Amino acid sequence: MQNVLKALRANLILGGVAAFTVLLFGGWSGSMIGWLLGTAVGYLDTHEQSIPHPKVGLRIGAINGFALGLWVAAASLVEGLILRPLSGQAIVPLPQDLLHAVVGLAVTTVAAALMGAMQGLPRRRSKLAHQTTHGSLSRRQGTLLILAAILLFFPFADRMAQTGWIATVIQVLIFAMLALGLNIPVGYAGLLDLGYAAFFAIGAYTTGMLSSPHLGIEWNFWLVIWIAAAVAAVAGLILGSPTLPLRGDYLAIVTLGFGEIVPIVFRNLTEIRIVEPISSLFATLLNRPELAICLVGCEQPFNLTNGETGINPIGRPWLPFIGSFSSTNYLPWYYLVLLLVIFSMFMINRLRNSRLGRAWTAIREDELAASSMGINRVNVKLLAFAMGATFSGFAGAFYASYITAIFPSVFDFSVSVIILCMVILGGLGNMIGVLLGCVIIMSADRLYLPQFAQVLKGFLNTTVLPNIANPALRDFLAISVDPIQMRLFLFGLVLVVMMIVRPEGLVPNSRRRAELHSEDVVANESLADVRSVG
Amino acid sequence: MLELIDVHTYYGNIQALKGINLSVSPGEVVTLIGSNGAGKTTTLRTIQGLLRPRQGKVLFEDRELNVVSTEEIVRLGIAQSPEGRMIFPRMTVLENLEMGAFQRRDSTGIKTDMEHVFSLFPRLKERISQKGGTLSGGEQQMLAIGRALMARPRLLLLDEPSMGLAPMLVSQIFSIIQEISAEGMTILLVEQNARMALTVANRGYVLQTGEIVLSGDAKELQVNETVRKAYLGEE
Ligand SMILES: Nc1ncnc2c1ncn2[C@@H]1O[C@H](COP(=O)(O)OP(=O)(O)O)[C@@H](O)[C@H]1O
Ligand SMILES: [Mg+2]
Numbered sequence: 058m059q060n061v062l063k064a065l066r067a068n069l070i071l072g073g074v075a076a077f078t079v080l081l082f083g084g085w086s087g088s089m090i091g092w093l094l095g096t097a098v099g100y101l102d103t104h105e106q107s108i109p110h111p112k113v114g115l116r117i118g119a120i121n122g123f124a125l126g127l128w129v130a131a132a133s134l135v136e137g138l139i140l141r142p143l144s145g146q147a148i149v150p151l152p153q154d155l156l157h158a159v160v161g162l163a164v165t166t167v168a169a170a171l172m173g174a175m176q177g178l179p180r181r182r183s184k185l186a187h188q189t190t191h192g193s194l195s196r197r198q199g200t201l202l203i204l205a206a207i208l209l210f211f212p213f214a215d216r217m218a219q220t221g222w223i224a225t226v227i228q229v230l231i232f233a234m235l236a237l238g239l240n241i242p243v244g245y246a247g248l249l250d251l252g253y254a255a256f257f258a259i260g261a262y263t264t265g266m267l268s269s270p271h272l273g274i275e276w277n278f279w280l281v282i283w284i285a286a287a288v289a290a291v292a293g294l295i296l297g298s299p300t301l302p303l304r305g306d307y308l309a310i311v312t313l314g315f316g317e318i319v320p321i322v323f324r325n326l327t328e329i330r331i332v333e334p335i336s337s338l339f340a341t342l343l344n345r346p347e348l349a350i351c352l353v354g355c356e357q358p359f360n361l362t363n364g365e366t367g368i369n370p371i372g373r374p375w376l377p378f379i380g381s382f383s384s385t386n387y388l389p390w391y392y393l394v395l396l397l398v399i400f401s402m403f404m405i406n407r408l409r410n411s412r413l414g415r416a417w418t419a420i421r422e423d424e425l426a427a428s429s430m431g432i433n434r435v436n437v438k439l440l441a442f443a444m445g446a447t448f449s450g451f452a453g454a455f456y457a458s459y460i461t462a463i464f465p466s467v468f469d470f471s472v473s474v475i476i477l478c479m480v481i482l483g484g485l486g487n488m489i490g491v492l493l494g495c496v497i498i499m500s501a502d503r504l505y506l507p508q509f510a511q512v513l514k515g516f517l518n519t520t521v522l523p524n525i526a527n528p529a530l531r532d533f534l535a536i537s538v539d540p541i542q543m544r545l546f547l548f549g550l551v552l553v554v555m556m557i558v559r560p561e562g563l564v565p566n567s568r569r570r571a572e573l574h575s576e577d578v579v580a581n582e583s584l585a586d587v588r589s590v591g
Numbered sequence: 592m593l594e595l596i597d598v599h600t601y602y603g604n605i606q607a608l609k610g611i612n613l614s615v616s617p618g619e620v621v622t623l624i625g626s627n628g629a630g631k632t633t634t635l636r637t638i639q640g641l642l643r644p645r646q647g648k649v650l651f652e653d654r655e656l657n658v659v660s661t662e663e664i665v666r667l668g669i670a671q672s673p674e675g676r677m678i679f680p681r682m683t684v685l686e687n688l689e690m691g692a693f694q695r696r697d698s699t700g701i702k703t704d705m706e707h708v709f710s711l712f713p714r715l716k717e718r719i720s721q722k723g724g725t726l727s728g729g730e731q732q733m734l735a736i737g738r739a740l741m742a743r744p745r746l747l748l749l750d751e752p753s754m755g756l757a758p759m760l761v762s763q764i765f766s767i768i769q770e771i772s773a774e775g776m777t778i779l780l781v782e783q784n785a786r787m788a789l790t791v792a793n794r795g796y797v798l799q800t801g802e803i804v805l806s807g808d809a810k811e812l813q814v815n816e817t818v819r820k821a822y823l824g825e826e
Binding site: 430 | 738
């Protein structure tokens with residue numbers, strides 16, 4: 058019974074998302090979203106039950122996938138037959154619409170069925186596996202196989218379906234790296250960092266300075282990305298050290314300050330002239346400025362960061378066979394950033410389960426108790442900042458070279474906040490949750506909102522405005538109905554709702570859940586006391 | 592084994608310890624009794640290097656601890672069950688115990704010590720995968736002591752293990768302390784519950800507003816006029 062309710066709820070939410078996607082993007086987007094969400098449905102509806110056999114999983118997956126596919130198909134027809142004419146887009150012939158709908162339905166069903174089937178595999182690969190009909194895959198391996206296939210083939214599917222999502226997906230993956238990195242200090246060690254974009258900026262600027270004609274240093278990207286990560290890590294140590302004695306609110310304020318300072322510094326490092334201090338002191342005392350020994354920027358002040366105009370162009374990675382990555386071909390960029398994200402996940406997972414990871418949890422839970430266990434608070438906290446910063450260094454390096462230009466204004470406070478929101482929305486301290494939070498926020502912000510704005514505008518211009526007689530009202534509507542301008546409002550709304558409905562995040566860390574629902578804990582404790590005394 | 596010589600410890604400008612002299616010999620149970628705010632917790636923190644004395648020396652097996660880091664002090668063999676228990680509430684019992692062994696790397700030794708802790712506190716074994724924060728007060732105290740034992744210390748510091756526990760649990764905890772002592776552990780036991788503390792201890796010190804005002808054999812302190820009036824609540 059509960060399973061049915063759960064499946065219904067998942068179907069309702071994911072069906073809504075799928076239908077919305079199809080309504081906005083039209084065309085083959087139904088097949089794309091059906092592929093992705095169908096896989097999700099196939100997993101969600103089966104993974105908590107114990108499915109005895111792949112065939113059972115296949116059936117459950119197919120049923121739920123079909124239900125989801127109906128949303129896709131219906132939305133395809135509505136989009137093609139009603140929404141397109143109303144929003145002034147080119148009309149698609151009916152057979153084409155039907156094809157979109159039917160293929161969408163089929164793809165969704167098959168995707169869900171496949172994923173469902175994988176959930177019917179044995180939990181562990183048994184020694185006799187090859188003798189049974191189950192094949193030799195374990196459940197986990199099967200699931201990962203499907204995920205890997207999706208990630209690997211996404212660019213091709215995207216090209217075939219002409220959805221053009223790949224550029225956004227690359228942005229999503231950049232932010233995924235940032236969110237994973239920020240999750241280290243905030244989620245694991247409990248150190249609230251409101252200035253994380255500073256490390257992103259440091260990684261990006263390091264890359265910019267070391268691989269652009271601006272300073273005449275044009276090193277290879279594959280070298281620079283490591284330097285950028287190292288510089289960001291050192292910056293993490295330096296910026297982390299003054300925050301060591303601070304806790305909670307105070308720590309947040311200091312990191313906020315750093316987040317503000319770093320872009321300003323990059324904005325203003327345009328006229329550097331460094332004079333040797335002792336000689337300069339004499340020069341002032343003797344009132345003879347020519348005595349001061351100049352070290353840097355003597356002829357003309359040295360321009361390190363090029364201020365508001367930023368550094369441009371920044372070198373791109375080069376690989377044999379592929380050559381230099383280009384801005385027209387997304388494929389190499391996609392696979393590179395995907396590789397970086399997977400590498401980050403792997404490393405962070407290792408860290409999490411290491412001694413250091415346990416020490417992070419301990420200082421988050423109780424700093425004093427942790428120190429009396431012999432955990433060096435100072436080192437452990439500094440390492441949390443440094444490790445977190447390292448991954449934003451990778452992200453910064455990739456970003457700089459991908460965009461090929463960087464400006465100080467890209468790294469302002471709102472970036473820190475958005476990354477923090479991903480971490481909190483997804484579930485502090487949980488890697489999968491953080492990734493999910495990142496995907497949701499980024500795609501809503503960069504993919505759905507602009508498209509929604511466009512469709513809405515078409516709808517207004519074609520259907521609504523011509524029917525309004527009053528010119529003042531018409532102008533008002535034409536100007537003020539713009540979701541892009543409501544971006545921050547919508548964003549804030551989502552956060553507020555989220556914090557009320559599900560404060561522990563989408564995929565909570567089990568410890569955090571306990572923390573947020575602490576009344577239960579207290580009640581349990583007093584009960585237990587009664588038990589133990591009685 | 593442990594010796595404090597004229598130790599003065601401050602919180603900022605507030606002087607909490609005003610020249611403490613104290614010693615613990617191997618195998619002994621020594622208790623430090625005193626009322627609230629006397630400086631007992633401060634003394635233990637100073638021994639573990641969580642606070643540093645402004646004046647005086649802390650010696651452990653003739654080694655001066657003043658400049659040794661807390662990690663190193665734990666490694667040298669001083670573990671503490673802190674006041675108010677301070678277990679990690681969102682870690683399981685098992686994870687809490689593992690944290691106690693944070694400074695150790697001998698996994699087989701850790702395993703046998705874990706078994707030993709479970710034999711002392713069978714309750715903990717029953718609740719091995721329960722979150723620390725959901726344990727009862729008595730169980731949390733057992734966990735705090737067990738966690739300290741997981742460091743395989745040679746000197747065990749216990750800060751008010753009876754605090755906030757029902758009388759039945761208090762005697763249970765104290766009998767376990769006796770058991771641990773019988774296995775040869777050296778213990779410095781801080782207590783407000785002077786009656787219980789003096790029954791398990793060999794020697795005792797009485798701390799008052801940062802100063803040791805009395806010291807001696809536990810049996811003698813039990814019958815001492817001042818102690819009886821001030822700490823045992825007798826007329
Ligand atoms: N963190 C602190 N900051 C300032 N003063 C403190 C702090 N902790 C304890 N004190 C003061 O130091 C004195 C001794 O405290 P403490 O060692 O906790 O006493 P006890 O453990 O005997 O109850 C008290 O006067 C207390 O107010
Ligand atoms: Mg105390």
